[in-house]
Amino acid sequence: MRLAALVEYVGSKYSGWQRQHHAVTVQGEIERALSQIANATVTISCAGRTDAGVHALGQVIHFDTDAVREPVSWLFGANALLPPDISLRWIQNVDSEFHARYSALGRQYRYVIHDQQARSALLNGRVTWSRQSLDSELMHHAGQCLLGENDFSAFRAAECQSKSSMRNLKKLSVSRDNSLILIDVEANAFLHHMVRNIAGVLIAVGSGKQPVEWVSEVLESKMRSKAGVTADAAGLYFMSVEYPETFGLPKINSSQFLMNFH
Numbered sequence: 001m002r003l004a005a006l007v008e009y010v011g012s013k014y015s016g017w018q019r020q021h022h023a024v025t026v027q028g029e030i031e032r033a034l035s036q037i038a039n040a041t042v043t044i045s046c047a048g049r050t051d052a053g054v055h056a057l058g059q060v061i062h063f064d065t066d067a068v069r070e071p072v073s074w075l076f077g078a079n080a081l082l083p084p085d086i087s088l089r090w091i092q093n094v095d096s097e098f099h100a101r102y103s104a105l106g107r108q109y110r111y112v113i114h115d116q117q118a119r120s121a122l123l124n125g126r127v128t129w130s131r132q133s134l135d136s137e138l139m140h141h142a143g144q145c146l147l148g149e150n151d152f153s154a155f156r157a158a159e160c161q162s163k164s165s166m167r168n169l170k171k172l173s174v175s176r177d178n179s180l181i182l183i184d185v186e187a188n189a190f191l192h193h194m195v196r197n198i199a200g201v202l203i204a205v206g207s208g209k210q211p212v213e214w215v216s217e218v219l220e221s222k223m224r225s226k227a228g229v230t231a232d233a234a235g236l237y238f239m240s241v242e243y244p245e246t247f248g249l250p251k252i253n254s255s256q257f258l259m260n261f262h
Contacts, residue, residue, distance in 0.1 A: 001066070003074065004098060004249060005091035007046075007059040012125040012234070013085060017049040017059075026050070026086060030061070033081035037074060038067035047100045047241040048107055048190070053233030055126070058108075058240035058252040062100040090250055098247050106170060106242040107190060111183040111199040112235045127180070128199075128235030134206030136181050140174035142205040143183075145216040146198065147172055152191055153222040155201075157230075160192035165222075167191060174202065181206070184239075197224075199231035 007030065015023035019031065027044060034042040047060040069077075075091045082088070097103075114123055115130040123129075146152075146169050153165040171186035183199055201218055204210040210228075218227045240252040 001068070002062055002064050002094050002096050002098060003071070003091055004060060004062045004094040004100065004247075005074075005078075006089040006250070006252065007056060007061055008087050008089055009056050009059070010085040010126070011050060011052065011054045011056070014052065016052040016054070017046060026056075026059075029082060029086055030078070030088075033078045034063060034065075034074070036081055037069060037077040038065050040065070040067060045100045047104050048238060050236075050238055051193070051196075051233050053125070054236045054238065056238035057110075059238050060100045060104075060241045060243075060249070062094065062098060092249075094247055094249070098243075100241075103243055103247065104189075104241050105244065106186055106188050108171075108184070108186045108239040108241075109190070109195045110237045110239050111185075111195060111231065112237065113181040113183070113199075113203065114179055115181060116179050125234050128232045130203065130207070132207050134181055134203065135208070136174050136176040136206065138212065139181070139183070139202040139206040140172075142212040142215045143172040143174060143198070143202055146219060150219060151222055152194055152219070154218050154224055154227045155194045155197040156191035156224065157193035157197075158224060162191055165191060167194070172198075174206075193230055196231045196233065196236060197227050199235065200229045201227055203231060204228055 009026050014026050017026045019025055019027045031042055042063050044061045044063045071091050075088055078088050112127045113130055114127040115134045119129045149168040151165050152167050168188045173184045175182050243249050
């Protein structure tokens with residue numbers, strides 16, 4: 001039997017998604033909880049691995065099991081065993097052909113910046129703080145040159161293991177909601193640190209340290225050394241994953257996202 005689930009988590013306390021022998025990770029915690037319910041070892045696959053400190057509103061996983069349980073039993077049982085900063089939002093049976101990673105058509109991330117002179121204690125670890133006010137309209141304009149299929153070598157981490165640096169960036173928008181700046185990106189897939197490096201470049205433009213034209217120069221250079229600082233992990237959220245409708249997965253409602261900050 002194959003099941004899929006939507007996972008929400010605050011990544012501040014975890015050494016990233018991927019299971020590690022000597023560190024606490026999101027994958028490790030979920031597998032521990034599901035294995036207890038199944039009375040057998042459960043191994044999960046995810047739509048996209050996240051780094052230490054990165055959060056998720058719409059991470060999707062799947063796992064195979066011989067244990068016969070109602071979906072609601074998996075859901076309530078797992079959440080009772082998981083720490084309060086990790087939660088399964090739904091779980092359901094899926095076709096054996098479904099794969100959380102390889103069936104995905106696209107992924108969406110959001111990067112959140114709080115630009116006020118004084119840092120917020122309540123938002124600590126949940127956003128990136130900028131003491132300097134940023135020009136969100138300028139950031140949006142600068143980012144449009146990244147749209148489409150491009151070689152994102154300048155925006156990938158040195159340790160990125162992807163065989164190809166080509167990615168199709170379908171959407172990039174920068175907007176403001178009071179003191180929060182939201183960078184929304186959507187692509188078929190992302191390279192390691194790609195979103196955080198895009199955010200770092202756009203912050204440099206929004207602060208006036210770099211001109212709008214610099215973003216296209218960074219892209220064309222294909223050199224990571226040209227792109228500047230990698231933005232902090234605390235501001236990054238895995239928002240949602242797009243799958244073919246034939247799998248019948250619930251749509252992720254991200255409209256309530258900002259309520260967490262207001």
